[in-house]
Every structure is written in structure tokens, then in C-alpha cells.
Amino acid sequence: MKDVLIVGGGTAGLTAAIYARRAGLSCTVFEQGTPGGKIVSSPKIANYPALPDVSGYDYAMALWEQAKACGAEFVMERVIGAELSGDVKALQTASGSYEGKTVVLANGAFRKKLGVKGEKELEGRGVSYCATCDGAFFRGKAVAVIGGGETALEDAAYLAGICETVFLLVREANFSVSEELQKPVLNMENVTVLKNTVLEEIKGEKFVTGAQIRNTVTGDTSKISVSAVFVAVGVAPDNSIFKGLSLDNRGYIAAGEDCKTLIPGVFVAGDTRTKELRQLVTAASDGAVAATAAFRYLKEKAGK
Numbered sequence: 001m002k003d004v005l006i007v008g009g010g011t012a013g014l015t016a017a018i019y020a021r022r023a024g025l026s027c028t029v030f031e032q033g034t035p036g037g038k039i040v041s042s043p044k045i046a047n048y049p050a051l052p053d054v055s056g057y058d059y060a061m062a063l064w065e066q067a068k069a070c071g072a073e074f075v076m077e078r079v080i081g082a083e084l085s086g087d088v089k090a091l092q093t094a095s096g097s098y099e100g101k102t103v104v105l106a107n108g109a110f111r112k113k114l115g116v117k118g119e120k121e122l123e124g125r126g127v128s129y130c131a132t133c134d135g136a137f138f139r140g141k142a143v144a145v146i147g148g149g150e151t152a153l154e155d156a157a158y159l160a161g162i163c164e165t166v167f168l169l170v171r172e173a174n175f176s177v178s179e180e181l182q183k184p185v186l187n188m189e190n191v192t193v194l195k196n197t198v199l200e201e202i203k204g205e206k207f208v209t210g211a212q213i214r215n216t217v218t219g220d221t222s223k224i225s226v227s228a229v230f231v232a233v234g235v236a237p238d239n240s241i242f243k244g245l246s247l248d249n250r251g252y253i254a255a256g257e258d259c260k261t262l263i264p265g266v267f268v269a270g271d272t273r274t275k276e277l278r279q280l281v282t283a284a285s286d287g288a289v290a291a292t293a294a295f296r297y298l299k300e301k302a303g304k
Contacts (some may be wrong), residue, residue: 001088001099001100001101002027002028002073002098002099002100003020003025003026003100003101003102003298004016004017004020004026004027004028004100004101004102004103004104004294005028005030005098005099005100005102005104006020006027006029006030006103006106007030007082007091007104008029008106008108008270009029009030009031009035009036009037009064009074010036010038010106010108010270010271010283011036011037011039011270011280011283011287012270012271012283012284012286012287012290013029013037013104013106013269013270013287014029014035014063014066014067014072014287015283015284015286015288015291016104016269016286016287016288016290016294017029017070017072017287017291018066018067018072018291019287019288019291019292019295020072020291021067021071022070023292023295025294025295025298026073027072027073028072028073028074028075028098028100029072029073029074030074030075030077030078030079030093030098031074031076032076032078032079034060035061035064036056036057036059036061036064038109038111038235039059039060040056040057040060040132040133041132042055042132042154043056043132043157043158044056045059045280047279047280047281048280048281049281057132075093075095075098077093077094078094079091079092079093079241080092080093080241081241082241082242082243084103084242084243084244084245084265084266085244087101087265088101089102089265089266091103101298101301102265102267102294102297102298103267104269104287104290104291104294105239105242105253105266105267105268105269105273106268106269106270106272107237107238108237108270108271108272109235109236109237109238109271109272109278110235110236110237111129111231111232111233111235112233112234112235112236113129113231114146114199114231116199116200116201116202117201117202118201118208119202119229122204122207122208125204125206125207126204126207126209126227127202127228127229127231128230128231129230129231130230131145131154131155131158131159131230131232132155132158134230135159135162135230136162137228138159138162138163138228140162140163141164141226141227141228142163142164142165142166142167142224142225142226143159143163143165143166143167143226143227143228144166144167144169144199144226144229144230145166145169145230146169146199146229146230146231146233147169147170147232147234148171148172148174148176148177149175149232149233149234150181151232152170152232152233153175153181153184153185155230155232156168156185156188157184157191159230160185160188160190160191163190164190165190165192166188166190167192167224167226168185168192168193169197169198170193170195170196171196171197171198171216172195172196173195174195194213196215196216197213197214197215197216198214198216199211199213199229200212200214200221202229203223208226208227208229209225209227210223210224210225211223211226211229235271236250237252237271239252244263245261245263245266245268246261246262248274252272252274253268253273253274254273254274255268255274257289258289258293259273259286259289259290260293265297267290267293267294268286268290269283269286269289269290270282270283270286270287271283273286
């Protein structure tokens with residue numbers, strides 16, 4: 001049995017692991033994908049203190065190596081079940097059950113899907129949610145990016161450097177980010193921005209060959225020939241398996257800056273909790289707070 005079980009290997013979870021180990025607690029981190037979380041796909045981090053212009057991948061790998069060097073153990077599987085109410089907590093994966101005295105939920109939030117025809121059928125065959133992960137497969141080809149936020153602009157800028165043409169589909173009349181963030185993309189000759197435009201269907205049999213789009217103002221539909229569709233329409237949490245916790249109307253776990261949940265011994269950190277700002281620096285802060293709270297919880301229980 002571990003002192004702390006940590007769900008999620010992003011900034012919050014890995015920071016929690018570092019702080020737990022430095023406090024002398026045994027811990028296991030559960031991560032279903034690449035350690036580091038969503039930031040792995042970011043080509044550059046410009047706002048993390050003392051780390052100007054580091055890539056998301058380099059940042060994530062350094063954090064992961066630090067956690068491993070501290071003695072954190074890892075289970076590279078998805079958590080599919082959780083028993084959190086008792087003094088002994090249990091998490092289930094496809095390979096078995098793991099017990100712990102406390103749990104830190106740092107499972108983050110995940111890329112939203114569009115729900116259009118062809119998306120599910122062609123996922124992994126031209127439909128992607130990570131431009132830096134899969135963009136190289138479509139070097140020299142035409143691709144589409146769906147979204148009007150910072151991630152969509154980052155994806156479009158990255159893909160413009162390796163693809164022949166990038167169609168950027170924006171549902172609204174304007175982007176949801178500042179003009180400063182828009183300029184680098186809008187000045188790229190091979191990026192075509194289609195505003196007031198939604199994706200209706202992704203075309204293709206074995207692989208993506210095109211997309212049907214619609215102008216939301218005129219109602220006109222048309223087709224574009226693309227070899228890939230990169231979806232960047234926001235994120236949402238997935239906390240359905242964690243029973244007994246209070247969730248807000250968007251599914252985020254209710255908790256304040258102390259990172260404590262309604263269940264004793266269960267703490268929450270990072271993007272999965274209710275908070276005003278979801279950034280790397282706040283995720284790291286949450287991880288430190290949650291691990292320290294777990295340490296104090298165990299110390300108080302031992303003193304009884």
C-alpha cells in the first residue's frame with residue numbers, strides 16, 4: 001500500500017509526486033498517455049517563470065525525469081475505477097487494483113471532440129487532436145485545423161511550417177484570443193482562415209481525403225480537399241468515475257486553494273478542479289499544495 005496514489009502525470013501530478021517523495025511518502029503515479037500532459041504538444045512555453053522559450057516536450061520530460069529521480073513509481077495505464085470513501089483508497093486499472101492511504105486527483109482535462117460524421121471512424125487515420133504529435137505524417141500536404149482559440153492558432157502555426165496548405169476553420173466571426181497571438185498565423189501565406197465556418201463532415205474511407213464545411217452566416221456548404229483534420233476546440237474534464245465528489249456544472253471537481261475535496265484523504269490538483277486560471281504555474285502550485293496536504297493528513301491520522 002502506498003502513502004499517495006496520484007491520478008495523472010501532467011504538471012500537477014508530477015509536482016505532487018516530487019513533493020510527496022521529498023516529504024518521505026511513497027507514491028505511485030497513474031498516467032494513460034505521455035507523461036507531461038497536454039503541454040507535451042506545445043512547441044514553445046513562453047510564460048513559465050525562469051524557463052523562457054522552452055518546448056512543451058522538453059519541459060515535460062525534465063519534470064518526469066525529476067519525479068523518477070525522486071523515487072516516484074509509475075503505472076502507465078488508465079484508471080477505470082475508484083473507491084475513495086474508506087480509510088484505504090483503491091484505484092483500478094485494466095491490469096489490477098492498487099491501494100493507497102491518500103489520493104491526489106490530477107487527471108487534467110481532455111481535448112473535446114466535434115461529434116461530426118467521420119470523426120470517430122477516421123481517428124488515427126487523418127483525424128488528430130495533437131498537431132505536434134501527428135503533423136509530420138502530413139508534411140507537404142493540405143490539412144485543416146478546427147478552432148478559434150490559442151491552441152488552434154498554435155497548431156496552425158506549427159503545421160504551416162511543414163504542410164503545403166492549412167485551412168483554419170473558426171466558428172465565430174473573430175478569434176477568442178488577443179490580436180498579438182493572431183498576427184503570426186494571419187501573416188503566413190499558406191494559412192487560409194475561414195471565419196463563421198463549421199465542419200459538418202470528415203470525408204474518406206480508409207484515410208481522410210476531405211471535409212464538408214458550412215458558412216454559418218450564409219448557410220452555404222462547400223468541400224475542401226485535405227489529408228488531415230486537427231481538432232482544437234477546447235478541453236473538458238472526465239471525472240465520472242470518482243464518486244462522492246462535488247462537481248460543478250461543467251464536470252470540474254469542486255475544491256478551493258487548499259485542494260481538499262469532500263472526501264477525507266482525497267485531494268485534487270490542476271486543470272481538473274474548479275479554478276479561475278488553468279496554467280502550468282497554477283498546476284504546479286496545486287500539485288505542491290495537494291501533496292503537502294496529503295502529508296499533513298497522514299501525520300494527523302498517525303498522531304491519533
